[in-house]
Amino acid sequence: MKTWWQTKFPKGQQNLIINDIDGYPVQIAYGEKGTGRPLMLLHGLGSWSYNWRNSIDTLSAYCRVICFDAKGFGFSEKPIARREKNGHQLIELERIIKELCDQPPIIVAESLGALVALALAAKNPELIGRLVVINAPVFTDKLPHWAMGILAQTPIEIIQSIDALRLPFLFAPLVREIMGIERRKVLFDPSILTEEDVYWITYPFIELPGTLVKVAEDLQLAAKEIENLQANQPNMLTHIQNNLHKLECPTLILWGDQDSWFPAIHGEKLHRYLPNSQLKILNNCYHDASTGAAQVVNTAILEFLQDTGYI
Template identity: 25%
Template sequence: MIEAEATFDRTFPFAPHFTDVAGFRMHYVDEGPGDGEPILCLHGEPTWGYLFRNLIPVLSRTHRVVVPDHMGFGKSETPQGRSYWLQDHIDNLERFVLALDLGNITLVMHDFGGPVGMGLAARQPQRIRRIISANGPTPFGQADLVERLTANAQVSPWFQWIARAHAGGVLTGVLGQLGFNILSTLKLNGFENNAIVTDAWLSAYGAPFSEPAECLGAIGWAEGFALGIHRFEQPSPAAIEIIRDKPALAIWGEADRTLQAGHFLPLFSELFPRAPIERLKGVGHYCFEDAPDTLADLIGNFICRS
């Protein structure tokens, strides 16, 4: 767990907030007007709220921007003796949202933040105002979800590595040293903007994983796929009707090597057939790192229009 006040050479200058409502010390950023409409930004693997550092100042001018770190990531605690499956992260997020009594939420989701956020939407559809997916799956009861996940895993270097590492008994050992191999892990998943790689940047992404006991979140997400333990939330017919009428936007970096657009954008289009999709050439899986200004403009303009 990173020190609460760490700013990484002032690249993450946001006041830390903490809650134990989910049974562990959960960190979150809470910027902008307290009575503003909330924007809830959800990171994935193996990142944390730092991913949204360029988005927060832009959106917090007019909105309340809330950015939690999932259990085992960022400045949040990595409790021992707990499981780190998808359903656990959904449980944690729901408790967090209810404790803060967030409503009219704009979801901004990246990577596994997509399944976590859509899990929240399935359970609390009346609290959602907009859906924004950026290189993240939007599973919401689609019949072909498993087939799409399987097809993607066959061509994704990250998921191919998970399968080999698990079969060879080295997955936990390798990811247990994530603080040392964070750069290779991020590059395997796909980011293209090498100019952003500074000592502060590397420290920000490596610091949460300083020892094996701090790597349970990252291990759990990968291991859950290898073992088939993650459970995607199944929305009720009523929840589907509520969510499919929400304004929605998909942003997809086409150089993503982890999540193939051909496998995952149809999940979005099936749920939101009239919603816009912005496809960005030369932008990788970590689109908020590769094209932060473009992402901020697209998201800010969409929120203003909808």
Template identity: 30%
Template sequence: MNFQTFQQRQKRITLDGIIDEPVTVAYTDVGAGEPLVLLHGIPTWSFLFHEIIEPLSQRYRVIAPDLLGYGFSDHRDRFDRSIEVQADMVERFLAELDIPAAHFVAHDIGGGVALILADRSPDLVRTMVLSNSVAYDSWPIDEMLKLGHPRNAKMEPADVKQFLEEAFKVGLSRPDRLTDEFRTGISKPYLQRDGIISLVRNAASLNTNHTTKLTERIKLLKQPTLLLWGVDDRWQPVSTAEQLVKEMPNAKLRAIENCSHWVPQDAPQEFTEAVLGFLDESV
């Protein structure tokens, strides 16, 4: 699905109780069945999942929000974008949709959000697929620390394109998966002035303390969990998954060869098959 079709299909919802005034969240909601929530990372948005939403929606109600400050959700320069606040948003969002429990497929910082929710609201999180997720003190990576400097709010669109292009080459192992459709779709929300500022603020919000405080609680997370990892990833290495699988009581690791950080784009068929197979076993 191309960017225009994907973005036009998104719905909008206004949520209060997160900051001192309502915020707007853009999201996809397709399919029927048990809810399956997809959470993206930085510097992407829910378009990261554009190739896997349709096959997943044949069996599940697939809900893919843009996190606050990302994609086509609220970009205003007046709120925290940390994974703690994103967890607040996801809880409030699902309550507004009248969803008391869901399966979660979460990538990068979205995985950090899922871990927070699994700890503080265990009844909300039925199962988890954590894909090249942040955990422990594995983040923020150097590129994000540099991006988050306030001076970068003055970047021009060409600068953002160059930054993302360099990231694409590292985040994908398979050259044929770096398509013009992916380039355009991921970049589009971050090429206007408000999107550039928002991307920089998103990077500035990354705080390793929000996952290190869970380190001693990882062993208490009993949700069935699949660690679905691209082994070429130098940003979130597979060693993080190996540590998680040792400590989480109901976790298993599925490593994908010739695959880097953005697994849903790099290996969409393997990703989809692994998610559906895991859910078949777990539900």
């Protein structure tokens, strides 16, 4: 059976080596399709490149689409022996852009990926040509899902033991069933998520050791950030919010009108913070917009790029 990479990208899965925040080399999996200006697709927490399956063909007709798995997710390397440090995603995204792009790319980013993209656009504006953010957790004050809370509170040693024993693999049918149920809850039309989709969405958790640990580590970092935010202690969320006014890059904000994780009023607030932004509310759309509203998302992205003279 062909892998998803082989069916979607002309060269299949490609690999890139970058140094992470600690200076250690890590392998990043990516695929690319099309020619022209580089357009990078960033997934959210607990997801991987497969989440962009419905956008790659459409966008690659106009751009050189680059779709990569963030460190520890999907098919990218998972440094099990080292604990993650706060802000690692920002450093890693910066290094991936510098390695793969010969000009400032268009960044299209969803959920946590959108938060990281906003942080990078404020810190290094010269690295990003255009920005599209979808359902970004920039004003959140809690973890949005019960399972996230459990993973954030569970000692990492327990998660490591579960992973080492390959329990997700041993109970694969149950893992697929539970994750399929939960992923359908963030879609306006749950029926569009096929069994093949569930297979690939859950594949890294079941087949690739280290995925569950990586998700738990990032969730624990996120929970600590929210705790610091609520206690008025230094935190990256406040830092990002306070620097949004510096972001001059033309930005399109897309937001699901029925996103129960991060409500649409957050999108309206972000629009007010960003001086050079457009806001489009996606009708009948929950949190997973790249799956649940792919056609509308793709059209909005292309119209924005055309309107701002980028394609």
